[in-house]
Amino acid sequence: MNPTDQDDENTTTDTTGPAPAAGSAGELATVHHLPERDTAKRGSVVKGEIVTPEEWALLTDQKAQQAWRYAQYRKQGAAVVKYTRTAVTHDKTVASAKFAGRHAAYVFGGAGIVAKRAWEAKTNSRYERLIRAAEASGNAEDLKHWEERAELAKEKRHRRAMDWLDAPIKVGKALLLGVLVSIVVLFGIGCLLAISFSDFSMIGAPFGVVADVTRWVAIAVSVAWGPFLLAAPWIGVAALHHIGRRAEATPGWLTRTGAGTDASTLVTADGIVAALRHLGIPAMNKALKDGWLPRFELNPTREGSGAFKGYRAIVDLPMGVTPTMVADRGDVLAKNLNRNAVEVWATDHGRERGGKAGYLNLYVADSGVMDKPTPDYPLLHEGSTDVFAGVPIGITQRGDVVSIPINGSNAVFGGQPGQGKSNAVRVMVLGVSLDPLAEIRVHVFAMNGDFDAYEPRLANYEKGATTEHVESALAHLEDLYAEVGRREGRLAELGAKKLTRAISEAHEDMRPLFVGFSECHELFGHAEHGKRAADLAVNIVKRGRKTGISTVYDTQSSRADAIPSQLVENVGANGCFAVKTWRSNDGFLGDGSFAAGIRATELRFNVDRGTMVATGMSDELFEIVRTFFVEVDDDRGWDAAADVIARAMAQLKPGTPVAGTRPVRELETGRDLLEDVAEVLADEDKAKATDVVARLRQLAPTHPAYRAEKLNADKLAAQLGELGVKVTKVGVLMVYTERVRKALAERPADA
Incomplete structure (x- = not known):
């Protein structure tokens, strides 16, 4: 129905009276009446909306309705899965689940650890495991050791088992004896009370007190027993949790990765x-x-x-x-x-x-x-050392203090400049200085003050990169080599195989002797004296180990003319600071070190200053050692070592050589060859030229002209020939005493 349509009653008009004439002025227009509708045929108004065929099917078709319901189920299921996945994978949910799982795993892990400990305590499984490891490694010594330990453990367990058989009888006897003794003691106390109070009934008073105490203890136990039984399982779980947590007995996927870790x-x-x-x-x-x-x-x-x-x-x-x-x-x-x-x-x-x-x-x-910073030197303020047990030099990555061996060992430190070599030697010497028996000598082949604060404690201290110092150090090495021989003979007299602290304390001439050569490349690289110095250093290291003579060397270069390869191979302790190449690495740590994974090339220049890769300082194949730092303030001229040295001087054993107690060596600047030859020939008519050379070295071991690189049989013959002594070759070169004496007699007085 059109909303403009009106009711029929409203459209009727009055038709009575004459109709006005059309078109005349002031008259109304002609009215045309619309046809009337048949109200009987009119229906009610229907309200609705237009729907699609699919919507109509949902209203009328059961199959369509079923398909729609299934689609809604799938949609709702997908939403549930989505939100569940989001909740389950949320960081807080994962962290909470891991927290619960981790702490539950600690309990089971702790139980496993306790069970393993109990099993190993009751069986030989621990020793069997160690025996298998020794067999696999082919270590016969360890294999024998662990087999003996296993047999000893079996015997102890057997004795304990047999003791249990006798235990009931022994316990019964002990209880019976304890009861009887208690009765006698209580009766005695009762008698004393009865006498004191003049009351015979007091004899039973101690027994009454014991009965009361027993009753109250029983009441207390009965009250506490229930809560204890309830708490005991939880106490056990807590204990297992603690054991498992300390051992981190949890799967890797349960480890914490959230905030705070x-x-x-x-x-x-x-x-x-x-x-x-x-x-x-x-x-x-x-x-x-x-x-x-x-x-x-x-x-x-x-x-x-x-x-x-x-x-x-x-x-x-x-x-x-x-x-x-x-x-x-x-x-x-x-x-x-x-x-x-x-x-x-x-x-x-x-x-x-x-x-x-x-x-x-x-x-x-x-x-x-x-x-992280290295801890302070442990002996900075108090304490002393024993060179027979080693001295502290630094800490490992695990924080364990490393003691470097002194007696029976030698050491080499190398690396790039400024990485801590000299400090390592300073720490080493500082530790030795705190042994009241030890004698210390130091050569520094540079004009630095690294050891100036140590001077009062040093029996010999020289520094400088001059030829004179090299010659003095060479003479010192000659003396050390001779001292090795003397000490070997002395130990043989004492019936000892090696120097011990007891021997050192009993014999002043057998004190531990420690000698340092800092910047030793200046010594071994010397054109004239380097080879002889290297030979002596190697021989001292090889032979001096049992005589109490120890040496330490530090250098910047690993070249053969800076540090002899045999020296590096024969010392007991090696330390390599940051280096650039594998050649330098093996030059300081020994051949094959780089290939075995012992690599100072991994150390960062300047960043890891004071850190070295060390061998021979522990039972490990190698250690990463961060050396202790003895603080120095160059601006103020202050050295923390000075206080330690003062303390060392105060605790010296009488007779220990320090600064000023040994005479300064005077180097031999010249000798008379003819006179020396005549002296070594003595009363012999003749001698082999090689024997004469050897005797000359024994006569003047520090004289440069008599050293091996300077003098041999042919050179001796040539030099004697220049002095008018003919050396005749009879199979070998022979020196005749008569000719030498004649040349001496004919020589001008001013010659």
């Missing part, structure tokens, strides 16, 4: 495998692709103390992969473990004592350990 500090077996997987070693990649899985001889284990901690793991490698190959990729390995290269050390476990061939020994320090 640095994920880079965590090292897990899975993390190590992932790091190895991405090293880019083809043989490793192929093995992993073929299904090889590494076996851990030692799972990542926490090591260290205080702020200096890290993880150690020992893992096998697949066929075709050596520990050296992994060490060669050390920078990549460190990156994969979120560390600096200097914080990750991969070495050949097979080269260690008791180690397994083909296994990788991996140490991963906590991130930032190398940047």
